[in-house]
Amino acid sequence: MTNVDDQEIAHFDRLAARWWDPQGEMQALHAINGPRTRYVERCAGGLRGKSAVDVGCGGGILTEALAEAGAQALGIDLAGEALDVARAHARQKGLALEYRRIAVEELAAERPESFDVVCCMEMLEHVPDPASVVAACARLARPGGTLVFSTINRNPKSFALMIVGAEYLTGLVPRGTHQYEKFIRPSELGDWARAAGLDIVGLKGLRYNPLLRSATLADDVDVNYLMHCQKP
Numbered sequence: 001m002t003n004v005d006d007q008e009i010a011h012f013d014r015l016a017a018r019w020w021d022p023q024g025e026m027q028a029l030h031a032i033n034g035p036r037t038r039y040v041e042r043c044a045g046g047l048r049g050k051s052a053v054d055v056g057c058g059g060g061i062l063t064e065a066l067a068e069a070g071a072q073a074l075g076i077d078l079a080g081e082a083l084d085v086a087r088a089h090a091r092q093k094g095l096a097l098e099y100r101r102i103a104v105e106e107l108a109a110e111r112p113e114s115f116d117v118v119c120c121m122e123m124l125e126h127v128p129d130p131a132s133v134v135a136a137c138a139r140l141a142r143p144g145g146t147l148v149f150s151t152i153n154r155n156p157k158s159f160a161l162m163i164v165g166a167e168y169l170t171g172l173v174p175r176g177t178h179q180y181e182k183f184i185r186p187s188e189l190g191d192w193a194r195a196a197g198l199d200i201v202g203l204k205g206l207r208y209n210p211l212l213r214s215a216t217l218a219d220d221v222d223v224n225y226l227m228h229c230q231k232p
């Protein structure tokens with residue numbers, strides 16, 4: 001298990017207890033969860049009865065939404081404390097969800113081509129080798145399966161909004177969460193997806209409104225964005 005930055009895992013484990021507070025440190029993930037879940041639903045042509053894996057699921061904000069939309073969902077992450085919180089929260093809500101502490105590359109070797117839907121959100125900018133994660137996600141999808149990645153673009157605007165604005169001026173995101181150099185341009189993510197044999201179907205921006213504390217899909221992909229891919 002080499003494609004992991006232990007400091008990143010420790011950072012998210014430290015935040016585990018706060019994961020489900022919609023006003024807390026993870027509020028941005030809560031705010032974007034509705035629009036991104038609807039996007040996944042649309043890309044997949046509905047989620048009811050589909051098998052879905054949520055890669056880098058953390059405390060399970062997206063994983064639960066996928067399950068609530070009717071998918072049979074598995075969440076994987078390497079942050080054990082975040083996974084404990086995810087399990088406890090799902091149990092409390094009576095959701096039949098599965099969580100595992102396993103690297104995506106390992107799961108891909110164990111269960112290749114077994115998921116209708118593969119999501120990997122806000123995780124690629126936290127790993128040493130994001131292309132390897134994209135390739136493993138591609139391997140997890142069944143032929144014809146839907147993949148949705150989300151991450152943060154790398155340019156002066158994303159630096160200003162995501163580092164200076166979100167972490168230092170407003171405290172919307174805990175300080176030290178993101179490193180600018182690890183942000184990913186859509187062209188780079190697209191190259192990795194194509195190299196993994198995926199077709200790129202769509203690209204959408206995700207615009208966060210700090211005053212309303214809500215997010216909407218948008219055409220501008222300068223900061224947060226979602227990429228929809230399909231496995232041929």
Ligand code: SAH
Pocket residue numbers: 003004005008009012013029055056057058059060061062076077078079082103104120121122123126127
């Ligand atoms: N995808 C979730 C959580 C995003 S936070 C959501 O959008 O709601 C980033 C997550 O990536 C954290 O839970 C962190 O533990 C996880 N992560 C970071 N590096 C990882 C790795 N190498 N393998 C698996 N998960 C990782």
